[in-house]
Amino acid sequence: MPTRVLVPSGVLGLGFDRTALARGVAMRPDIICIDGGSTDSGPFSLGAGQSKYSRAATKSEWRSLMQARAELGVPLVIGTAGTCGTDSTVDWMHDITVELAAELGQSLKIARLYCSQPVARIATAVQQGQVTPLTPAPELDLSNLSNIVALAGAEHIQAALNTGADIVIAGRTTDTATIAALPLARGDAAGGAWHGAKIAECGALCSTNPTSGVIMVDFDADGFTVEPMAETAACTPHSVSAHMLYENSDPFRLYEPGGHLDVTDARYTALDARRVRVEGSRWVPGPYTVKLEGARIGGYQTTIMAILRNAHYARNAQAWVDRLTGFLTGEIESRMGLTTADYTLEFRLIGVNGALGDLENRSGDPVEVGVLGIITARSQDEAAEIGKLINPFVLHYPLTDDEELPTFAFPYSPATTNRGALYEFALNHVLHLDDPMSAFRIELSQTDAKVPA
Numbered sequence: 001m002p003t004r005v006l007v008p009s010g011v012l013g014l015g016f017d018r019t020a021l022a023r024g025v026a027m028r029p030d031i032i033c034i035d036g037g038s039t040d041s042g043p044f045s046l047g048a049g050q051s052k053y054s055r056a057a058t059k060s061e062w063r064s065l066m067q068a069r070a071e072l073g074v075p076l077v078i079g080t081a082g083t084c085g086t087d088s089t090v091d092w093m094h095d096i097t098v099e100l101a102a103e104l105g106q107s108l109k110i111a112r113l114y115c116s117q118p119v120a121r122i123a124t125a126v127q128q129g130q131v132t133p134l135t136p137a138p139e140l141d142l143s144n145l146s147n148i149v150a151l152a153g154a155e156h157i158q159a160a161l162n163t164g165a166d167i168v169i170a171g172r173t174t175d176t177a178t179i180a181a182l183p184l185a186r187g188d189a190a191g192g193a194w195h196g197a198k199i200a201e202c203g204a205l206c207s208t209n210p211t212s213g214v215i216m217v218d219f220d221a222d223g224f225t226v227e228p229m230a231e232t233a234a235c236t237p238h239s240v241s242a243h244m245l246y247e248n249s250d251p252f253r254l255y256e257p258g259g260h261l262d263v264t265d266a267r268y269t270a271l272d273a274r275r276v277r278v279e280g281s282r283w284v285p286g287p288y289t290v291k292l293e294g295a296r297i298g299g300y301q302t303t304i305m306a307i308l309r310n311a312h313y314a315r316n317a318q319a320w321v322d323r324l325t326g327f328l329t330g331e332i333e334s335r336m337g338l339t340t341a342d343y344t345l346e347f348r349l350i351g352v353n354g355a356l357g358d359l360e361n362r363s364g365d366p367v368e369v370g371v372l373g374i375i376t377a378r379s380q381d382e383a384a385e386i387g388k389l390i391n392p393f394v395l396h397y398p399l400t401d402d403e404e405l406p407t408f409a410f411p412y413s414p415a416t417t418n419r420g421a422l423y424e425f426a427l428n429h430v431l432h433l434d435d436p437m438s439a440f441r442i443e444l445s446q447t448d449a450k451v452p453a
Helices: 018-026 044-048 055-072 087-104 119-127 154-161 177-185 190-200 237-245 311-315 317-336 380-395
Strands: 003-007 031-035 076-079 108-114 131-133 145-150 167-170 215-219 223-228 253-256 259-262 267-270 276-279 282-285 289-308 344-350 369-377 416-432 441-447
Touching: 003 177, 003 190, 018 055, 031 055, 031 177, 044 145, 044 289, 044 416, 055 076, 055 087, 076 154, 076 177, 087 108, 087 167, 087 441, 108 154, 119 131, 119 145, 119 416, 145 416, 154 167, 154 177, 167 177, 177 190, 190 215, 190 223, 190 237, 190 253, 190 259, 190 276, 190 282, 237 267, 237 276, 289 380, 311 317, 317 344, 317 369, 317 380, 369 380, 380 416
Parallel strands: 003 031, 031 076, 076 167, 108 167
Antiparallel strands: 003 215, 108 441, 131 416, 145 289, 215 223, 223 276, 253 259, 259 282, 267 276, 289 369, 289 416, 344 369
């Protein structure tokens, strides 16, 4: 019998096709697996230990999945709970689960897999030569880190499932670990288990209708078969094979705890208009390492926005910003006693080069340019004070000395916004483990069924 895994979406909180989910449930999968986040949106979630997704959206989607789990009587697993997978976001997801269990009248055994790492543990591992940098990696500095997580693998999810849990809420995991865990435990082909997990980890992104969300994967001793659950979606050899390049620099290899996947000899066959069969993937065992991610506060930010619509200034926006920056640097030093070693002031021209900088390919002059000023300083008070100091000049500063004083537009009042802490990634290393569970822990809880009010 194949191991059938239902993946409702690439991430909880992004949404999925409810009709497609129902179709997947009707096919009686052995487990439901979904991802809860990643580092795609930058270091803030990890640094702050917060989910980027709405609690209301998360709860609404998790309710549907908990109902599907109850109907099927199979485990429900989420990895990288709460975007970043810190202990705090595992607990956040656990609170939502307990709340829903009470509302739905469900009695549940819940396993929480915690992946946060104490600084002292990592410092000891560094001294023992058990931490190795990846490429690129920042200089190893463990001071002032707000959060460190280790990415759990299939072994950790298997350990949580072995408790008999109905629901597994895992901290930071590799994108594939939750999906590969059960097929590997059942003895399905290791290469196929990891490859199929990689293809399915973003839900219907491996299909012709990426936003439909829901994917079913059947794993067996020779490979896997993948099928989207939405009627408007189809998997093709191209859409499936191409997903090996998603968030992966090598189209043939994918590194995971304990080895790597090699799909050099994989064969992709269309079984029909919707399903693709894949065989020939290989799993190559290697040292057991888990990736480390860490974040720290890199300063505090205040932003200011002005709109240039006067054709003369829109056409010469970069020259205006260059002149303004030089002037403001002098004003900040003379009035606040700060040098550019104490803060940064950056202007981005929205509509000109705000996203790609010098790589922007633009023809013609813009009608309107948004000037976004980003101030980063040692404290929020200092960043806010710089924002107030530069405010009148961002509103009224001339391009040349011999022209009238211009007036621009602020899109909101007050013109400055305090953004709070700016976090930065501080680790891109791997931790070598003799025992996969030695840096992780599992805690169990039980909810008692009650009749909903």
